[in-house]
Amino acid sequence: MSCWDDEERAALLALLRARPENMTWSRIASDVADEGSARAVLERCGVPTLFEVDPSGFHDTKSEVESAKEEIAAWRSAEFDFITFRDHEYPKQLREVNQFPPFVFVRGTLVPGENAVSVVGSRDASKWALDTAADISAGLVGAGFTVLSGLASGIDTAAHNAALENGGRTVAVLGNGIRRVYPAANRELQERIVREGMVLSQFWPDSPPAKHTFPMRNATMSAYGIATIVVEAGEHSGARIQARTAVEHGRPVILLDSVARGTDWGAALRGQPGVFVADGPRAVVSTAERLVSGKQQVEQLLVTTSS
Structure with a gap:
């Protein structure tokens, strides 16, 4: 995968902004990946690359590409990094799944x-669930894992805080733009994660949180991590969406026994390939360690076979 120049980056942004023929972002990213060039797709779709005539007849409407170039130039001096899926820095695990984000914004390391x-789990979590999430995060840190969550209230906040308090690394995947803070109560936590871990967003920098952005965020979390642990969740929780998406991605899912027994969706997932049930923090961490050990053995076998 080659590192793009700003002409290609601008062409990608122009496509995403214009969405020719109502193409989804995923379809655009897929077409660009297949073509190997955003500019080629841009030209094929007929998105204006110079100037277009505005309704009044004056030729002073800036093209999508020129606007994108200006945005990229401004982002260079911002406090975040802009990375497209064709750049070397783009997290390779995101590219392993369908519907990968065409770009990400990153603050931190x-x-x-x-x-x-x-x-992950409920925003309105029980004290037991908050304590359990904290214990799980502490155990994961002790086992050398990065704790990944969505910076929401409840389980997410407990997971991030426990990772930091135990000297570990944590990554927050946002359901809003990188310049936004949601919920407002987590402003200080978000800044601490920037200093000691990483904050990632797949949305335009000033985008507010919205109903449709959180399922997209959950899909990106599923792709970024090697497994998803659901501590506590109701029948309509976003954690349910992430668990189902993780199964589609081929990523392991670890459900607390109370989730597997106490929800219809948890019961439906139980027994599916890659879905594990654990009865407490120690069992959860032990399962995660076995999963990463098995993944490393498979990767080593692939390397040996191909050499």
Whole structure:
């Protein structure tokens, strides 16, 4: 995968902004990946690359590409990094799944190939669940994992805080733009994660949180991590979406026994390939360690076979 120049980056942004023929972002990214060039797709789709005539007849409407170039130039001096899926820095684990984000914005330190495990669950969590999430995060840190979560209230907040308090690394995947903070109460936590870990967003920098952005965020968390742990979740929780998406991605899912027994969706997932049930923090961490050990053995076998 080659590192793009700003002409290609601008062409990609122009495509995403214009969405020719109502193409989804995933379809655009897929077409660009197949073509190997955003500019080629841009030209094929007929998105204006110079100037277009505005309704009043004046030729002063800036092209999508020129606007994108200006945005990219401004982002160079911002406090975040802009990375497209064709850049070397783009997390390779995101490219392993369908519907990967065409770009990400990052604050903090990006660690290539890290073993991150999602710890997710209800915003309105019980005290037991908050304590359990904290214990799981502490155990994951002790086992050398990065704790991954979505910076939401409840389970996410407990997971991030426990990772930091135990001297570990944590990554927050946002459901809003990188310049935004949601919820507002987590402003200080978000800044601490920037200093000691990483914050990642797949949305335009000033985008507010919205109903449709959180399922997209959950899919990205599933892809970024090597496994998803669901601590506590209701029938309509976003954690349910992430668990189902992780199964589609071929990523392992670890459900607390109370989730597997106490929800219809948890019961439906139980027994599916790659879905594990654990009865407490120690069992969860032990399962995660076995999963990463098995993954490393498979990778080593592939290397040996191909050499």
